[in-house]
Amino acid sequence: MYIGIDLGGTFTDGVIIAKNRVVKAIKVRTQEDISVSIENALQELLQGIAPEEITQVNLSTTLITNLIAQNKLSPVGLLLIPGPGVNPHRSKFAGETKVLHGAVDYRGRIIEPLVRAEIEEACTFFQERNINRLAVACKFSQRNPALENEIVEYIQQKDPSMKLLASHEVSGLLNWIRRANGAYYTLATREACNVFSEKIAATLQKMHLSCPVFLLKADGGTLPLAMSLRYPLETIFSGPVASTLGALACTEELITSVVIDLGGTTADLALLLEGKPLLAAKGALIKQDPVPVRSLAISSLALGGDTPLFIEQGQLRFGQRQGPAFCLGGPVLTITDVLVFLGYSDLSSPDRVKEQLEKMAASLQLTPDNFSCQVLDLFIAQIERELQKMFKAWEEEPAYRIWQVLSAHPERPQTIICLGGPALGLGKYWREKQGREVIVPGYAAVANAIGAALARTTFELDFFADTEQNTYTTNIGGVQGLLRESLKSTDEAREYALKLFQQTALKWQLKENAPWEILYEEGFNVVRNWQTVGRIFQVGLQTVPGIREFIKEEEDNA
Secondary structure (H helix, E strand, O other): OEEEEEEOOOEEEEEEEEOOEEEEEEEEEOOOOHHHHHHHHHHHHOOOOOHHHOOEEEEEOOHHHHHHHOOOOOOOEEEEEOOOOOOHHHOOOOOOEEEOOOEEOOOOOEEEOOOHHHHHHHHHHHHOOOOOEEEEEEOOOOOOOHHHHHHHHHHHHHOOOOEEEEHHHOOOOOOHHHHHHHHHHHHHHHHHHHHHHHHHHHHHHHOOOOOOEEEEOOOOOEEEHHHHOOOHHHHOOHHHHHHHHHHHHOOOOOOOEEEEEEOOOOEEEEEEEOOEEOEEOOOOEEOOEEOOOOEEOOEEEOOOOOOEEEEEOOEEEEOOOOOOOHHHOOOOOEHHHHHHHOOOOOOOOOHHHHHHHHHHHHHOOOOHHHHHHHHHHHHHHHHHHHHHHHHHHHOOOHHHHHHHHHOOOOOOOOOEEEEOOOHHHHHHHHHHHHOOOEEOOOOHHHHHHHHHHHEOEOOEEEEEEEOOOOEEEEOOOOOEEEOOOOOOOHHHHHHHHHHHHHHHHHHHOOOOOOOEEEEEEEEEEEEEOOEEEEEEEEEEEEEOOOEOOOOOOOHHHO
């Protein structure tokens, strides 16, 4: 049995899945401390279930998102070693920076040494600003981390209290700016992630669960809880990812559709093309800062079931979430209350909202029914506008363009899979009143938890080899080794990388037969004095993200 738990802004959803079926589904209120929400969900799920029957727990967590949104990131400084040919002052970095001399070339050779006095000056600069965490990012450090390691070791000897992180430990990507930002955000969130991990471990022990725990990643896969401490940024956007996978699991294998997840606070948008979630080719952004994280092409809109209604200067307006729906004890009327009043939701009795809704409708000289329809029409119109913006972005993605070329129906997908608590009512209204092709799966209210439970574990390896120097490096800590085979072609380089990939994947608790894919591969000659003296190879491999199986609905949920 698999457990999947998704932490939303209002509710935390949980499911137990066995043999393609949802054995149990629950909802609990999300608490400020999300580890408490997870414990409450597990308590509900495990009532009547023996803990030893659970083989795996997958979590979709809002931890990183909350730290960023609530401005609770630990302060971090950036030490940059760009080398020649790069102006770091024209690039977008996540934090305050100091630029140092030193350089590594594209083959991993040190072509300019560090200046120790500059390192000391930079440390003094950040200490005067009460910053005791430093991320170190050298261009091409993933091919030779020596300069990054030298800085880390030197500062640690001078000031053991300083917390440091080298960018090669975060990513093996060539993009230096993304790698630097990745080190920044990793160091800024690491302590909070450690606390979260410890709380989860304690909760599992309390629940007598000894199975492995995985966190949902931005690319549609999962990684072990222990590994997430090293790569915490991989878990951003896990909510929208969970809904995308849940939509797929609850519909059909080759579906092409927009996915809209309506939570209490936000509406998350994603796209499925013939059963495959659309990836953002350039990776993820955090506060518009590029980071080295593979991510689905997703968007979030600040509209949800708990979005409050206001009348300003004779016009209907939506505000920021102030609490749950009025019918559930909240302070003001919300979208959910309108759905309840019109009979599109049985969450509460229409009588609980009738008086308040009539007053608001009267202020606009509308009947309660007309007012309620106007509210839902405006709500849907805002989602539709965001959807059109997203299509313009999606159509720039290479995977979308390939789908357009190969598809028998290359026009924009018109089908919408609607998920989340308000989905059943809003989806029905959307379909009936506006003629949209809207699918609301039977398990729409807990689809995110289903997506989390069924997500495959993904592992990525970036491989770089230089046959002249007879060395290779990978993104796994930037570790350099000696080539034990002569590589003469990209095919041979791919096979060598695949061996390393399979050896390392076992540490991620992956099965030997896990499906994998080539992300990129290239090779070129190293020429000196008009002679070829070696070759450079780069290969990227990853286990394929997606879901393990599809859900079979019971007849009463069909």
